[in-house]
Amino acid sequence: MTTNKIIPADILLHHEVSQFIFHEAKLQDEHEYDAWEALWADDGVYWIPANGTDIDPEKEMSIIYDNRSRIALRIRQFHTGKRYAQEPKSGVRRVTSNIEVTTLENGEIEARANSIIFEANLRGEFTWACRYIYNLRRKGDGFEMKKKTVLLANNDKALYTLAFLV
Amino acid sequence: MPVENKIDFDTLIKSDQVHGSLYHNEEIYKEELEKIWFKTWVYVGHESEIPKTNDFIMKSIGPQPVIMTRDRKNKIQLLQNRCPHRGNQVCVKQKGNAKLFTCPYHSWTFSNSGDLVGYAFPEGYEGNPNADKKKLGLAKVARVASYRGFIFGSMAEEGPSLEEHLGGAMEMLDRVCLTSPEGEIEVTAGFLKHKTRSNWKFLVENETDGYHPAFVHSSIFSVAESGIGGLYDNKSTALTRDYGNGHTEVDLRPEFRKFDEPMRWFGTTPKKLPDYVKNMNAAYGDTRAREIMIDGTPHAMIYPNLFIAEIQLFVIQPVAVDETVQHVTALQFKGAPVLNRRMRQQTMGSVGPAGFLLADDSEMYERTQRGVKSKQPEWLFLGRGEQREYRDEDGYRVSHATDETPSRGIWRHYRSLMEE
Known part of the structure; x- marks a missing residue:
């Protein structure tokens, strides 16, 4: 076993991206709203389509299609303490896995992953399943989110309120 | 089969109080299905959702799915999704274009107007007098009628006409269409489907409850630059109105007329929508166009399930005594592309499972549903403003x-329907 084994760049990138995704997941699970908001690029887009995975959000309804200022508004609403759909806050824990990382031609990084999310709220206990697509840009030692797409496995069905950060 | 009248609604509904059991009693819910949902006029869909010959889309009447088709003669049909053979669902696609529906179970095939056009291996039916194809088509919703593109269905063969049912509320649908320079709305942006563990009547009542926004929605009013909050203030000049037959509205026009600013209802100004204003002026004349752009669209609840919330269209669907689906989309006004884009953006922000407004409304529906199961005080007090x-x-x-x-007004109408 060599002690100075060079880690190939793609393995390092996969590790870095995975750590970023786990960090983001933790901030969401723990309702660390401001720290989560700080992960967004100035041109960030947070997208949760409805009725399939290939709709045009400029033409059809999405569950969330937030530009950066609407992400900020979402966070400000939480901070009022009167966002009743999250007061009391849901108990949330997610497991994110199956992470695949690609470097795009423009230098941005695209990561895809699966997540299973457990949510407990006043209504009861619920499980959500989704595919995440992250579009990330290098920022300092880490990354910033240019786009996060959440493809809920049941987004063509009637859904209960989804007010925690997914 | 008529439902035996065991429940005395007279004792459960008073002019200013209703009994909590009306929201959670399973027997009452079953009776509502027969006396309201499977009998009276229920909104089903909009003509613009099936624009071409042979288009179809899956809709519902209460908990029951209905296939809404535009048949080969361009007639709108509402078909029940149940094969007359073994009861299988003949269509599981959400929408599409099809001349025929073939049941996958034994390959019975129906036209998009519901007629049975063929069954597989027909030899087995030859000479059987009961296997008359004319009697084995898909069941249709007995009456279909539309007003300005809004399609309603009634499962009762006889009863009041759609015009009689809508009565004075018909004018609210006219008002929705006026906001289009072409006088038509379109439903083309797809629906969000938001489920809530609550009885459908809590939703219907909430839609024109102008008392709650100041509290339930204070979180978003306080952080967004929105003029909505003032409309529901204690000092507001806006009105509530009961049109009879269960139809109600919050009439915001007095507030908008007080400010006398076109497009204020949509939180914008004519300067930001120059093409729209030009087209409105051309369509209605400057004076009338200005009035329309000041008044805005209505906040209208057409009983029992169509809610127009200024910029959105909701369809309320009960699926169980304590479960309701809200189908919601952005209203789209024919000939107003820039306005429509903003309609979609605002709708996505406000409504659906993650909406700034509707997630909190739904939270209230669910807490209320759990709340009314507490034994006492038994009654809900609805007397605000009666004096x-x-x-x-x-x-x-x-x-x-x-x-x-x-x-x-909603409960007065409900009682008359349930006592029939």
Whole structure:
């Protein structure tokens, strides 16, 4: 076993991206709203389509299609303490896995992953399943989110309120 | 099969109080299906959702799915999704274009007007007098009628006409269409489907409850630059109105007329929508166009399931005594592409499972549903503003924006339907 084994760049990138995704997941699970908001690029887009995975959000309804200022508004609403759909806050824990990382031609990084999310709220206990697509840009030692797409496995069905950060 | 009248609704509904069991009693819910959902006029869909010959889309009447088709003769049909053979669902696609529906179970095939056009291995039916194809088509919703593109269905062969049912509320649908320079709305942006563990009547009542926004929605009013909050303030000049037959509205026009600013209803100005204003002026003349752009679209609850919330269209669907789906989309006005884009953006922000407004409304529906199961005080008090309610020049009951005139009207109508 060599002690100075060079880690190939793609393995390092996969590790870095995975750590970023786990960090983001933790901030969401723990309702660390401001720290989560700080992960967004100035041109960030947070997208949760409805009725399939290939709709045009400029033409059809999405569950969330937030530009950066609407992400900020979402966070400000939480901070009022009167966002009743999250007061009391849901108990949330997610497991994110199956992470695949690609470097795009423009230098941005695209990561895809699966997540299973457990949510407990006043209504009861619920499980959500989704595919995440992250579009990330290098920022300092880490990354910033240019786009996060959440493809809920049941987004063509009637859904209960989804007010925690997914 | 008529339902035996075991429940005495007279003892459960008073002019200003309703009994909590009305929201959670399973027997009452079953009776509502027969006496309201499977009998009276129910909104099903909009003509613009099936624009081409042979288009179809899956819709519902209460918990029951209905296939809405535009048949080969361009007639709108509402078909029940149940094969007359073994009861299988003949269509599981959400929408599409099809001349025929073939049941996958034994390959019975139906036209998009519901007629049985063929069954597989027909030899087995030859000479059987009961296997008459004319009698084995898909069941249709007995009556279909539309007004300005809004399609309604009634499963009762006889009853009041759609015009009689809508009555004075018909004018609210006219008002929706006026906001289009071409006088038509379109439903083309797809629906969000938001489920809530609550009885459907809590939703219907909430839609024209002008008392709750100041509290349930204070979180978003306080952080967004929105003029909505003031409309539902204690000092607001807006009104609630009961049109009869369960139809109600929050009439925001007095507030908008007070400010006298076109497009204020949409939180914008004519300068930001120059093409729209030009087209409106051309369509209606400058004076009338200005009035329309000041008044805005209505906040209208057409009983029992169509809610127009200024910029959105909701369809309320009960699926169980304590479960309801809200189908919601952005209203789209024909000939107003820039306005429509903003309609979609605002709708996505406000409604659906993650909406700034509707997630909190739904939270209230669910807490209320759990709340009314507590034994006491048994009754809900809906008396707000009864003492200051009056009749407008058309004879409709009117009161302050925050008064419970709509709820009382809804329950008055409900009682008349359930006692029939």
